[in-house]
Amino acid sequence: MTNFRNHLYFxxxxxxxxxxxxxxxxxRFYIDVLTLIFFTAYLGQSWNILGGYAGQFSxxxxxxxxxxxYVSSILLTTFGFPPIFGIFLAILGGAFLGLIxxxxxxxSGLRGSYFALITLAFAELLRVLANSVEFTGGGVGxxxxxxxxxxxxQFETPVGFYYFALILMFISxxxxxxxxxxxxxxxxxxxxENEDAAEALGIxxxxxxxxxxxxxxxxxxxxxxxxxxxxxxxxxxxxYSIHLSVEMLLVTIVGGMGTIFGPLVGAFVLHTVNEIxxxxxxxxxxxxxxxxxxxxxxxxxxxxxxIGAFKKKEKKSDSTSLDKKTSREDP
Amino acid sequence: xLKVNNVTxxxxxxxxxxxxxxxxNEQEIVSLIGPNGAGKTTLFAMVAGFLKADEGRxxxxxxxxLGMKPHQICQLGMVRTFQITQPFAGLTTLQNxxxxxxxxxxxxDLARTKAEEVAEVVGMTSLLNQGxxxxxxxxxxxxxxxxxxATDPKLLLLDEVMAGxxxxxxxxxxxxxxxxxxxxxxxxxxxxVMKAVMNLSDRTYVLNDGKLIASGTPSSVAENPQVIEAxxxxxxxxxxxxxx
Numbered sequence: 001m002t003n004f005r006n007h008l009y010f011x012x013x014x015x016x017x018x019x020x021x022x023x024x025x026x027x028r029f030y031i032d033v034l035t036l037i038f039f040t041a042y043l044g045q046s047w048n049i050l051g052g053y054a055g056q057f058s059x060x061x062x063x064x065x066x067x068x069x070y071v072s073s074i075l076l077t078t079f080g081f082p083p084i085f086g087i088f089l090a091i092l093g094g095a096f097l098g099l100i101x102x103x104x105x106x107x108s109g110l111r112g113s114y115f116a117l118i119t120l121a122f123a124e125l126l127r128v129l130a131n132s133v134e135f136t137g138g139g140v141g142x143x144x145x146x147x148x149x150x151x152x153x154q155f156e157t158p159v160g161f162y163y164f165a166l167i168l169m170f171i172s173x174x175x176x177x178x179x180x181x182x183x184x185x186x187x188x189x190x191x192x193e194n195e196d197a198a199e200a201l202g203i204x205x206x207x208x209x210x211x212x213x214x215x216x217x218x219x220x221x222x223x224x225x226x227x228x229x230x231x232x233x234x235x236x237x238x239x240y241s242i243h244l245s246v247e248m249l250l251v252t253i254v255g256g257m258g259t260i261f262g263p264l265v266g267a268f269v270l271h272t273v274n275e276i277x278x279x280x281x282x283x284x285x286x287x288x289x290x291x292x293x294x295x296x297x298x299x300x301x302x303x304x305x306x307i308g309a310f311k312k313k314e315k316k317s318d319s320t321s322l323d324k325k326t327s328r329e330d331p
Numbered sequence: 332x333l334k335v336n337n338v339t340x341x342x343x344x345x346x347x348x349x350x351x352x353x354x355x356n357e358q359e360i361v362s363l364i365g366p367n368g369a370g371k372t373t374l375f376a377m378v379a380g381f382l383k384a385d386e387g388r389x390x391x392x393x394x395x396x397l398g399m400k401p402h403q404i405c406q407l408g409m410v411r412t413f414q415i416t417q418p419f420a421g422l423t424t425l426q427n428x429x430x431x432x433x434x435x436x437x438x439x440d441l442a443r444t445k446a447e448e449v450a451e452v453v454g455m456t457s458l459l460n461q462g463x464x465x466x467x468x469x470x471x472x473x474x475x476x477x478x479x480x481a482t483d484p485k486l487l488l489l490d491e492v493m494a495g496x497x498x499x500x501x502x503x504x505x506x507x508x509x510x511x512x513x514x515x516x517x518x519x520x521x522x523x524v525m526k527a528v529m530n531l532s533d534r535t536y537v538l539n540d541g542k543l544i545a546s547g548t549p550s551s552v553a554e555n556p557q558v559i560e561a562x563x564x565x566x567x568x569x570x571x572x573x574x575x
Contacts, residue, residue, distance in 0.1 A: 183437040190430040193419035200379065200413070202405035202434030202482050 044263030055192025064220025094221025141235030256305030
């Protein structure tokens with residue numbers, strides 16, 4: 001119990017530090033980098049729920065992001081529907097897309113790389129569709145007007161977006177925190193570890209996996225609205241970019257799959273490495289190579305991510321936490 | 332409690348299980364024996380909903396379970412274990428058992444209490460915080476049993492829980508199984524270890540080449556010439572009769 005209190009205490013202090021941080025940072029650049037870190041961590045967390053906890057690796061996570069972005073942006077540009085409400089429809093849209101993709105692929109028993117590929121195919125399909133239909137603005141894209149205000153989810157200063165991203169990230173951590181302590185989370189982990197055994201023990205594996213992808217979809221939808229209101233422009237290559245699909249799984253894998261803070265740690269490390277490499281290396285392209293090398297080292301030597309490497313040193317973790325066990329204990 | 336009626340399963344041209352009838356009554360321990368490849372596990376898989384029977388009826392508590400998913404059958408109170416143990420390897424023993432316990436409650440504390448209780452029944456209390464991937468074979472077999480037990484079943488389907496265990500471990504698990512029966516749970520088990528079958532079961536069915544060839548009390552079955560031939564080959568029964 002004291003362990004649990006300690007845990008909450010650190011969580012609370014960490015959250016507080018992030019909340020007051022903008023008062024100590026005047027550089028717009030750092031605020032923007034941090035905003036991006038929270039945003040990526042949030043998307044990583046959405047991937048983590050389906051990939052890290054339920055063990056279903058998706059390679060097209062961007063489809064929920066893009067769909068959410070289009071939902072709220074089209075509602076705004078065509079009907080003048082305020083994004084503060086539009087974001088909820090984006091969430092619904094993402095969840096609904098999750099339901100469709102989840103039902104179709106899990107129903108037919110797709111697992112592992114087949115599931116990964118089908119999600120990639122869905123994302124690509126949506127990109128092509130968004131390019132060819134009229135209401136998305138097609139290849140020209142959608143331009144949103146800059147009109148700061150809460151109802152538009154736009155802010156005059158980068159600090160506003162910093163808090164927007166921070167809130168999203170807090171919510172995602174709260175969701176996973178709940179997952180770790182709930183029956184639903186335990187069922188997802190059981191599916192990850194052994195689907196047949198999970199089914200034999202009374203778990204409706206199809207339903208659980210669909211719920212998981214719907215949660216991921218809902219979270220991705222909100223991220224889409226955030227992005228659209230921050231950057232004010234949307235076109236199919238941005239909305240459905242493979243790069244973002246990769247990034248959300250990368251931060252999670254580097255940080256540690258199936259852990260609460262994996263995505264945040266991964267996002268922080270990768271963005272920092274990226275920025276440092278860009279800052280110190282002038283030769284164009286070389287920074288990317290350095291970034292890639294560091295990635296290879298992390299993935300090659302820390303198969304359980306940074307959190308996993310850190311955990312190995314701990315003796316025994318809270319036995320009811322569902323964090324992926326990383327150390328092999330012999331009897 | 333469980334009624335299997337005229338059940339057949341084909342894999343292509345191979346008839347794995349052919350027109351099998353059997354019955355398990357409440358509070359019984361019934362065993363299903365037979366040489367390797369006789370179709371025992373296939374029959375179990377059909378009963379538990381993992382495979383679809385091509386023909387016949389399977390009734391549990393007087394209602395058909397044909398076409399139901401394994402998780403639905405589990406919710407009705409019939410749960411299977413696996414011959415090749417299927418632990419949730421990345422989790423601790425406690426977490427493994429809790430997954431079973433969650434089938435009846437969504438409350439984490441209740442599930443934990445239930446899991447600890449079940450661990451005591453199967454004698455795993457000291458292993459609760461150990462990772463399931465570090466368990467011995469005997470430990471894994473017990474874990475299979477514990478997880479199934481945690482779902483509060485009416486009928487337990489045990490698929491070779493004693494395979495690969497040494498005699499002392501077998502004696503231990505026989506005691507555990509008897510204890511489970513005394514808690515009012517009906518048990519239907521597949522087993523190769525004859526000593527345990529004799530010792531445990533009220534009734535035995537013998538499956539060979541997908542067909543039932545004998546049934547009855549374990550001792551009567553053991554003397555049945557057809558059973559001896561199935562295990563030891565053609566002519567074995569006569570040879571044994573002559574020899575002694």
